[in-house]
Amino acid sequence: MSQKTCLITGATSGIGRAAAMALARQGFRVIIVARNKDKAEATCRRIRQVTRNEAVSWYLCDLSLLRDVQALASQLRNDLDSLDVLINNAGARFLRHQLTPEGIELTLATNHLGHFVLTLSLLDLLERSAEARIINVASGAHYGADGVIENILRPEEYDGKKQYARSKLANVLFTYALAERLKDRQSRITVNAADPGGVATNFARNNGLIPWLKHRLYYLSKRQLLSPARGAEIVVYLASSPEVRGATGKYFFEKKERRSSAASYDIENQRKLWELSQALSGLGH
Ligand SMILES: NC(=O)c1ccc[n+]([C@@H]2O[C@H](COP(=O)([O-])OP(=O)(O)OC[C@H]3O[C@@H](n4cnc5c(N)ncnc54)[C@H](OP(=O)(O)O)[C@@H]3O)[C@@H](O)[C@H]2O)c1
Numbered sequence: 463m464s465q466k467t468c469l470i471t472g473a474t475s476g477i478g479r480a481a482a483m484a485l486a487r488q489g490f491r492v493i494i495v496a497r498n499k500d501k502a503e504a505t506c507r508r509i510r511q512v513t514r515n516e517a518v519s520w521y522l523c524d525l526s527l528l529r530d531v532q533a534l535a536s537q538l539r540n541d542l543d544s545l546d547v548l549i550n551n552a553g554a555r556f557l558r559h560q561l562t563p564e565g566i567e568l569t570l571a572t573n574h575l576g577h578f579v580l581t582l583s584l585l586d587l588l589e590r591s592a593e594a595r596i597i598n599v600a601s602g603a604h605y606g607a608d609g610v611i612e613n614i615l616r617p618e619e620y621d622g623k624k625q626y627a628r629s630k631l632a633n634v635l636f637t638y639a640l641a642e643r644l645k646d647r648q649s650r651i652t653v654n655a656a657d658p659g660g661v662a663t664n665f666a667r668n669n670g671l672i673p674w675l676k677h678r679l680y681y682l683s684k685r686q687l688l689s690p691a692r693g694a695e696i697v698v699y700l701a702s703s704p705e706v707r708g709a710t711g712k713y714f715f716e717k718k719e720r721r722s723s724a725a726s727y728d729i730e731n732q733r734k735l736w737e738l739s740q741a742l743s744g745l746g747h
Contacts, residue, residue, distance in 0.1 A: 465517060466591075467491045467545055468701060469538070469584075471525055471577065472552025474501040476663025477599065480694035481549060481701070482518075483509050488702055490547070491517035495534065497524040525552045525576030526562050528743055535583035544590035547701045550577035550633075551599040557669045559620035566742060569622070570614055573629035578636060578739045588651050593707065596640070596653040597700045600633040600713070600722075602660075607631035609725030611734045615742075622669070632735055634713060634722045639732040641711030652710035654700050655722070659715070660686045661693030 468485050472478040473494035486492045486509045496502035502520035509518045523534040538545070553573045560568040566575060581596060588594035607627035614628040637655040644651050660681025667674040681687035699717050700706055706714075713722040725731055739745075 465489060465491045466547065467493065467542065468547035468549065469493045469495065469545055470547075470549040470551055471495040471523075471580070472599075474498065474505045476665060476690050477658050477661055477693045477697065478549070478551040479505060480690035481551065481697040483512060484691070484694060484698045485547075485701060486510075486513040486515040486518055488698075489515065490702070492519075493538075494518070494520045495523050495525070495552070496520055497522065525580070526566075526568055526571040528564055528566075528571075528575065528579055531576045531579045532583065535580060538584060539587060542587055545584055545587040546591040546594055548581060548584060548588060548594075548596045549599070549697060549701060550581060550597065551697065552576075553599065553601075553629075553665075554668055555622055555626040555666055555673075557622035557673060567615070567620075567625070569625045569629045570632070573626070574614075574632040574636065575739060575742060577633075579743045579745060581636075581640070582745055585649075585651065589649060592650070594651040595701055596651060597697055598633045598637045598653065598655045599697060600637070600655040600657055601626075601630040602657050602715070603627045604630035604634050604726065605723045607723065607725065609723075609728065609731065611635070611725075611731045611738070614735075615738060631723065631726060634726040635732045635735045636739075637713070638711050638726065639736050642732075644710070652706075652708065654706070654709060654711070655713045656696045656700050657713065657715040657720070658693040658696055659688050660684070661688045661690055663690055663693070 468490045473482040474496045506518045523530045562571045634655050640653045666677040712719045
């Protein structure tokens with residue numbers, strides 16, 4: 463059997479790193495997408511060392527920059543014959559309002575828009591796999607998002623937690639909208655959203671020590687703080703388990719399908735987000 467190829471974003475830390483490790487252990491050829499060369503090299507070296515799988519490599523890309531994502535996609539289309547698994551995992555919360563050099567709010571750019579462009583740009587490669595899977599790493603935070611999707615672009619007043627929740631709702635809306643589009647074109651590609659639960663990672667560390675500790679304490683107080691390896695299990699399950707072969711357009715928590723928020727099933731919201739993402743990225747799909 464030929465080796466399957468998995469591409470994963472945000473694998474230099476936390477859930478992504480643990481998922482990359484587990485998939486390399488299963489024998490996947492693992493490609494990690496990272497924004498920092500030293501971290502990328504160190505992560506690949508460590509995964510090779512631990513798993514004894516040499517087929518672990520990296521590409522550089524800042525997911526919040528659309529020109530970076532487009533360059534990455536064209537490099538991948540040159541270098542790969544096909545792609546079996548795409549894991550859209552990189553993500554962050556920003557307590558301060560910031561714009562990317564391309565003028566897009568940073569949470570939206572990092573958590574949704576970069577992955578929107580990456581995914582649509584790699585569909586041809588994924589179509590060449592006999593059984594391709596896309597996994598979008600969402601979050602239970604999406605339940606708290608206001609359902610007015612336009613707010614993701616122009617919130618009346620920036621609030622980092624609210625904007626993060628909207629960006630995670632965007633992950634779920636994108637999952638459902640893409641699943642329908644793929645079904646319409648009779649594609650074999652499946653796409654699902656993974657909710658890892660509360661996980662002890664570097665998440666929120668970019669905002670300083672206190673917000674990082676608060677994030678951990680919140681889940682600790684609920685006795686729900688998981689290790690990265692445990693948090694990554696749902697991602698690995700969706701990427702490789704035969705139990706979910708053919709499952710698409712679903713939200714998974716603890717290896718079970720779960721209902722996501724009412725706002726995520728709203729077709730109008732899905733359509734609006736798609737159009738907004740197209741307009742911002744210039745993609746015509
Ligand atoms: N931790 C939780 O409790 C939790 C709960 C629900 C959902 N999630 C989701 O899980 C995913 C992974 O988060 P985590 O908890 O593992 O956090 P983490 O430890 O901070 O890891 C985040 C990863 O994303 C990368 N990244 C961030 N911004 C990037 C950018 N602009 N370009 C490229 N890579 C970028 C980071 O790279 P660097 O190493 O260079 O920073 C890192 O590899 C996120 O989507 C998050 O929303 C986390």
